Amino acid sequence: MQRRSLMTLGSSLALSARGARAQAAPLRCAVGPFQPTAGDTRRAYEPFFAHMAAAVGRLLELTVTTDWAGIAVALSTGQVDLAWMGPWGYVLARDRARAEALAIVKYQGKPTYHAIILARPDLAIARFPEDAKGLSISFADAGSTSGWLIPHYWFKTQGIDPRTYFKYRDGASHPANDIAVASGQVDLATDYDRNFAAMVAAGRVREDQARIVWRSEPLPNDALAIRAGLDAALAARLRDAALAIDEATAARVMPANYTGWVAAAPDSYAMIEAAGRTLGRIGGG
Structure with missing residues (x-):
């Protein structure tokens, strides 16, 4: 009985340790070349990703890609958890890697x-x-x-x-x-x-x-997207954190003129998908 209790305790401690490590893992984020240089992009977008990482109790690991398709590749290979990406880049990531859009960004109040x-x-x-x-x-x-x-x-x-x-x-x-x-x-x-x-x-x-x-x-404006397989509870917290950003917070943590986010629906990017199929760039073309 004592040995079984010790084994149970050991298993519990191991699970707790794994949970602590998962909680301590950084939130791996990526953003594309929105600004003239990678340094400009990092300075403009890092406050937003730092805000998101803090909202879910994680450290931030931010990658600035040199092309739009690079984020789709990073999501498909599991190198990135959360990405701010252009609509077509998101559709590519959804088609190739089952990425999911959490929200659509608002620019001067419009999505x-x-x-x-x-x-x-x-x-x-x-x-x-x-x-x-x-x-x-x-x-x-x-x-x-x-x-x-x-x-x-x-x-x-x-x-x-x-x-x-x-x-x-x-x-x-x-x-x-x-x-x-x-x-x-x-x-x-x-x-x-x-x-x-x-x-x-x-x-x-x-x-x-x-x-x-x-x-x-x-x-439709840019997507805030997550990789396939991201923990559902973490995904929900990230969505809630993005949708909770009001204009005052956006003025502090987002690039100029971005005013927050609206929730994405499964068909939010349907017109982009249709264009991609017509051009034979994704399945069904």
Whole structure:
């Protein structure tokens, strides 16, 4: 009887030790290249992730990826628990690694945004894309919603292959695309409205150095996503912590103009998934 009690006590202590180690494990987070440099991105987004880690009693381990698809890979391999990612990157992660969106970010109170195409202001483009045929264009990397997926999808609906219709290149960051147009390195470039506004507000480009020649339908904003298999209780606490961020807290812990989060539903990113299937980038295309 005494030996059984000692064995039971030993098992309990082992379970407690494992629980303590799990509790002490850092919250592994990731964010994509939202800012011109990795250092800029870290400075802008680290306070939010520190807030989330503190809310669940964990230390923070933050990775800043150099491309959007990198987060999907990190989620699929279990290297990341929580990620702030663009809509298309999230859809890729959901398709390939069963990632789950907890929430959709609000920007100036809205959970939607628009993809845009910028042009040099001196170009005579009255009708787009007819007047832009043969011009140079820079797309963002293939993991970007507004910088790659949605423009490619829209051109396909118009019967246009941008790789042959324009002098095509891709793989740039959004800030680099803005700067390339503003400096005359390319004629056209993809971006999204809130990034262009942020670049102008920060003085990185002037509003008169580029003009918008195309704008998409409203798109769902960035996702706060978790990897498949994350502890359900931890996932619920992370969701609650994000949804509890009000405008005052957002002003303190989130990048400028982000005002909080709304809950994500299973169909929140259905239009992004449909575009990905049409282009054959995810299953069902």
